[in-house]
Amino acid sequence: MTSFHIPISAYGDHIMIIGDGLNTKELTFTVESEAPAKPNLFLVSPLLVKEGTDILLDWEDVTDKSMPVTYTLQLANDAGFPTGSILLEKTELPDSEYLMDLSKTQFLQPGRSYYWRVRAVDSAANAGEWTKAGEIKIASVSTIPDWLKYTLVVLGALLILFIWYRMRRAGKRSS
Numbered sequence: 001m002t003s004f005h006i007p008i009s010a011y012g013d014h015i016m017i018i019g020d021g022l023n024t025k026e027l028t029f030t031v032e033s034e035a036p037a038k039p040n041l042f043l044v045s046p047l048l049v050k051e052g053t054d055i056l057l058d059w060e061d062v063t064d065k066s067m068p069v070t071y072t073l074q075l076a077n078d079a080g081f082p083t084g085s086i087l088l089e090k091t092e093l094p095d096s097e098y099l100m101d102l103s104k105t106q107f108l109q110p111g112r113s114y115y116w117r118v119r120a121v122d123s124a125a126n127a128g129e130w131t132k133a134g135e136i137k138i139a140s141v142s143t144i145p146d147w148l149k150y151t152l153v154v155l156g157a158l159l160i161l162f163i164w165y166r167m168r169r170a171g172k173r174s175s
Helices: 148-172
Strands: 010-019 024-031 045-050 055-058 072-076 086-093 097-100 115-121 132-138
Touching: 055 132, 072 097, 086 115
Parallel strands: 045 132
Antiparallel strands: 010 024, 055 097, 072 086, 072 115, 115 132
């Protein structure tokens, strides 16, 4: 009896030729064709993220008959994911999470929504269904420090009070 390791292969029938130098034999083996399950997204949608920060996307692990399972992730500016709207696509992700660091999020504009989805792909190249789209909203970060905002508010209030005082004094003089 002999055993061998079947490498990662596309689903369907495959022919294997076995020989000992004198004799050869053709055998057929079949790689399963059932797609892996659809993962569930762990993050609440919409996910509100400050402009210029890393974004960690996380989803449920998927198991399948044809392990290992990898994941394909897409990020788009349209919830329908038409071809022209896909901004980022990562394939063969080994883990059920993906960190979008600043180099990948710098093109995301504040005040806009973006959408992401994931699907599992098994080692027989069977791709599962896409998840429902998750939404990411990018919030702008003010460039004015808080202390300056408060100072400007106080100065504005003092200016209004001064104008009101001058107008009141002018009104008393004329009467």
